[in-house]
Amino acid sequence: xxxxxxxxxxxxxxxxxxxxxxxxxxxxxxxxxxxxxxxxxxxxxxxxxxxxxxxxxxxxxxxxxxxxxxxxxxxxxxxxxxxxxxxxxxxxxxxxxxxxxxxxxxxxxxxxxxxxxxxxxxxxxxxxxxxxxxxxxxxxxxxxxxxxxxxxxxxxxxxxxxxxxxxxxxxxxxxxxxxxxxxxxxxxxxxxxxxxxxxxxxxxxxxxxxxxxxxxxxxxxxxxxxxxxxxxxxxxxxxxxxxxxxxxxxxxxxxxxxxxxxxxxxxxxxxxxxxxxxxxxx
Numbered sequence: 001x002x003x004x005x006x007x008x009x010x011x012x013x014x015x016x017x018x019x020x021x022x023x024x025x026x027x028x029x030x031x032x033x034x035x036x037x038x039x040x041x042x043x044x045x046x047x048x049x050x051x052x053x054x055x056x057x058x059x060x061x062x063x064x065x066x067x068x069x070x071x072x073x074x075x076x077x078x079x080x081x082x083x084x085x086x087x088x089x090x091x092x093x094x095x096x097x098x099x100x101x102x103x104x105x106x107x108x109x110x111x112x113x114x115x116x117x118x119x120x121x122x123x124x125x126x127x128x129x130x131x132x133x134x135x136x137x138x139x140x141x142x143x144x145x146x147x148x149x150x151x152x153x154x155x156x157x158x159x160x161x162x163x164x165x166x167x168x169x170x171x172x173x174x175x176x177x178x179x180x181x182x183x184x185x186x187x188x189x190x191x192x193x194x195x196x197x198x199x200x201x202x203x204x205x206x207x208x209x210x211x212x213x214x215x216x217x218x219x220x221x222x223x224x225x226x227x228x229x230x231x232x233x234x235x236x237x238x239x240x241x242x243x244x245x246x247x248x249x250x251x252x253x254x255x256x257x258x259x260x261x262x263x264x265x266x267x268x269x270x271x272x273x274x275x276x277x278x279x280x281x282x
Contacts, residue, residue: 055096075197
């Protein structure tokens, strides 16, 4: 999910994620709950007095118990309230299960979660209370696979595809490339939507500009939007809404009750971009 430099110091009493050479975010570690390496990345779960359990992959914050709803609701619901009948949903990445949790609040028929690292799934089952109930839902399917290989081999079509990727390095690098989005488009039904996280509008402005440039060659509708995420670089996060048929402000339904952040006023406001970002996207 997040992008930043690796920690400079392996100090068990705190965790630091550097966003530049001289700035970042840190967490005091109340308790180290898990620390192991998978074939793909280093996985840690710490307990912080304020944020609760925090999942880090290669020293980068992925989710916390206290603020996960900002990111997961804002990745999921802009597409879910604008598609005319979202029934078959695909999630690439997102092994912590937060986006799957939000999807299953809706009357969808099928939700497939594709995660490359089975160890992230097992750790999240144990330490984050929303994943296990989501995977037990009869509408949900878990596939342990490389997102690239899955997309290349799948014949099924989807109403919405969510790309909940991590950094554009290692196994996730391909999930940020033009070729991947072209293949995603071929997996969509008519009126299909792709939503992907796009990084920090403050720290990753040039990569957002580059992504906007190639996505406009692939989709008729390319709309970036933003929301706060307190523990991500800069405290604000960017997403991109992609379709050939659906406009993001053409709302078809109300969101479910019980959400912590998303509502229809938030939805409309999220697509109103600050000038410094709009200028890069023109």
